[in-house]
Structures are given as structure tokens and as C-alpha cells.
Amino acid sequence: MSIIEMSWWLTEKVVPTAITRYCKNCGRTVEFKDSLIRRHNSNGKNIFRFAIYKCEKDHTWNRKLSIYKAYTEHAVVREEKLFIKENKIEIMDLDSLCREEVNQVNITIENSVGDVRLDKLLAERLMGWSRSQIVRKIKEGLIQVNHKDCKPSQKIGTKDLIVIMIT
Numbered sequence: 240m241s242i243i244e245m246s247w248w249l250t251e252k253v254v255p256t257a258i259t260r261y262c263k264n265c266g267r268t269v270e271f272k273d274s275l276i277r278r279h280n281s282n283g284k285n286i287f288r289f290a291i292y293k294c295e296k297d298h299t300w301n302r303k304l305s306i307y308k309a310y311t312e313h314a315v316v317r318e319e320k321l322f323i324k325e326n327k328i329e330i331m332d333l334d335s336l337c338r339e340e341v342n343q344v345n346i347t348i349e350n351s352v353g354d355v356r357l358d359k360l361l362a363e364r365l366m367g368w369s370r371s372q373i374v375r376k377i378k379e380g381l382i383q384v385n386h387k388d389c390k391p392s393q394k395i396g397t398k399d400l401i402v403i404m405i406t
């Protein structure tokens with residue numbers, strides 16, 4: 240069982256947030272920018288989700304975003320590898336995930352401009368499944384939002400978690 244965690248930015252242009260704080264390596268208060276990379280660490284029962292921030296000299300600071308329960312004991316949590324850069328929408332290729340023996344994909348919506356329909360969003364960004372296949376999987380409970388069954392017309396916004404089972 241392998242799970243991939245990823246983040247999607249639904250805004251057209253990503254503006255990384257910045258935080259001013261003390262950098263131990265620089266020895267002074269500097270501006271840390273969000274690298275848009277997310278890291279997950281697991282201690283078996285819980286998964287800790289961090290945003291990687293960097294100062295101008297590339298020193299990193301892990302900002303804790305959330306803690307959530309590991310739903311499967313044998314889940315392998317990988318680092319996120321997909322995000323949107325500079326107006327470019329990256330498409331998720333389900334066939335290649337299947338070949339890597341990924342069973343589940345968890346997608347956290349980092350940022351959105353207004354709500355968007357679940358089936359439409361997935362049809363735009365998933366390669367390998369048609370919109371009608373996506374609708375069927377939603378109805379079969381193989382695609383959930385915030386770990387609950389939902390409708391294809393469900394509106395997706397910031398902080399929602401889309402869980403996709405790849406069988």
C-alpha cells in the first residue's frame with residue numbers, strides 16, 4: 240500500500256507567502272519564503288505535514304501545517320512532488336502512478352479562487368480517467384472529500400482534502 244500526498248494550488252498564479260522570523264544560520268531576523276514544497280513525516284500513528292520555507296540564503300525552516308491520523312498502518316507516505324509553477328497546470332498521470340504501485344492519492348487544496356466542482360476539477364487534472372469514469376468513482380465512494388462520500392457536484396475549496404483510491 241503506497242500513498243502519495245500532494246498539494247494543488249487552484250489559483251492561476253501562485254504568490255508564495257513570506258514570514259519574517261529569526262534565522263539561526265544567518266544570525267538575524269530575515270524573510271522566509273514558502274518554497275511550495277510540502278513534506279510529510281510519519282511516526283506510525285500520525286502524519287505531520289510541513290511547508291518548507293527558505294530564507295534568501297537558502298536556509299530552510301519547516302513550518303508545521305497539520306497533523307493527521309495515518310489511516311493505514313502500512314501506508315508509505317512519500318514527499319509531495321506535484322504543484323503548480325508559474326501558471327502552468329501540471330496533470331497527474333494515473334497510469335504511471337499505477338505502475339509505481341500507488342494505491343491512494345491524497346490531494347490537499349492549498350489555495351483556490353472560488354469553489355469549483357469536484358468532477359470538473361479532476362477531469363481537468365487527471366490523465367487516464369474520463370469525466371464519466373470520475374463521476375462513477377465518486378458515486379462508488381472511490382473518490383472522497385475530507386474522508387466522506389460526496390457528489391460529483393461537490394464544491395471544492397481551500398483546505399479540502401480529496402482522497403482518490405486507485406484500484
Ligand SMILES: [Zn+2]
Nearest residue numbers: 262265294298
Ligand atoms: Zn538564513
